[in-house]
Ligand code: C2O
Ligand code: CU
């Protein structure tokens with residue numbers, strides 16, 4: 058382990074550590090027995106769990122008109138409600154509608170999946186703790202023409218989750234062609250202060266390339282595919298009509314590779330109310346927010362001060378990816394990584410009421426914490442953590458081998474293999490370090506995701522050589538709150554703390570830049586215990 062002076066801490070880690078310790082002591086963690094039973098402990102206001110949501114979900118090939126000229130082939134999910142609350146199934150607005158499942162904590166989801174694609178696929182429930190057989194692992198793919206049932210209880214806090222395919226070496230292709238859906242875990246009581254109904258917009262942000270014949274031109278690249286245009290729910294460039302009112306925007310980066318540096322065009326801050334895997338205790342304002350592939354941020358925005366017909370634009374600002382190596386590899390994008398561009402335009406519509414100025418006081422984090430069961434006594438993190446002693450239990454080096462393979466600790470993905478250092482015990486805590494400071498040939502950003510568990514970012518250390526590039530992203534990292542995917546910049550080491558508390562079994566961790574994942578930057582870990 059390099060000594061601390063080589064890697065000055067560049068983030069307010071002390072505050073985060075105290076937050077981590079406080080959450081442990083306050084019992085934000087669910088005890089194992091609550092999770093393994095069919096009826097997890099639920100926050101106040103959610104004691105009545107709705108009946109199971111049962112849907113039919115088909116992966117299909119369709120054609121859509123994105124541009125004048127030929128139709129574009131897309132792969133997408135079709136969905137139909139079989140039983141359960143009617144509000145349990147909705148759709149994103151836009152030319153490429155994606156299913157939006159809405160579930161309450163503790164509710165059961167039952168999905169009858171049919172694969173009408175010309176190849177194998179699976180569904181992974183990103184951010185949710187589900188049994189191994191339900192997790193969409195590449196070993197559990199559904200062949201073309203086949204089907205299966207996914208069924209599990211929702212063991213997650215209110216936040217924006219999503220689902221997508223996870224087949225071996227084909228995840229990027231399938232996602233790039235449109236296969237993605239939202240899974241919103243909602244609790245109307247806890248979220249009473251937030252805009253809801255048609256003021257709650259799931260926005261899937263993806264870049265794509267269409268060639269002159271309007272064919273999706275996604276192609277795998279070592280550095281990662283970058284599209285030529287940015288879409289929101291399939292929409293490129295056009296503005297979306299909104300009322301002069303407050304909105305909750307659920308921002309999901311479903312891009313293959315691209316990371317966004319999101320900011321409002323008029324300079325107002327982005328107000329985050331939730332991250333990947335949970336509500337923030339209080340809204341947090343940032344001048345901009347980084348959004349790496351797989352990450353989610355829920356933000357609130359008040360359009361009531363926008364004159365009718367005026368637009369507010371969500372931009373991606375300039376940033377320096379700080380990468381070394383790999384320059385000139387692959388097909389260049391019209392919008393290179395780190396260059397500025399427009400993501401979405403919101404146009405204020407009509408004479409909406411100006412009465413409801415939205416100022417969320419808090420997202421009732423206190424209520425959330427207060428109703429959690431007590432932490433398990435043996436927890437290492439039940440005691441406050443000394444800010445100078447975040448010693449990782451495990452270090453995972455992000456690197457590559459040759460020009461076709463990405464690696465984690467020198468290993469690429471193997472379908473069933475688990476190395477000794479990839480075994481953890483059920484009911485234990487661990488601090489893992491993602492180390493992106495070692496590679497000598499190609500050091501580029503990665504987005505590390507782990508299945509089954511959520512984590513807290515405990516500490517970030519940046520090598521002095523990359524500090525200048527890092528300064529262009531650091532204020533938008535937003536490490537507060539629960540996460541399941543984290544951006545790891547070149548020269549950076551990120552330490553995350555997690556608890557293996559729900560299920561035993563074989564699960565994945567990987568880079569969520571999907572070309573990197575398909576090109577080996579993925580491994581299994583096994584949770585042992587009962
Ligand atoms: Cu959204 Cu294994 O990932
Ligand atoms: Cu996942």
Ligand code: CU
Pocket residue numbers: 502503504568569570573574578
């Ligand atoms: Cu990567």
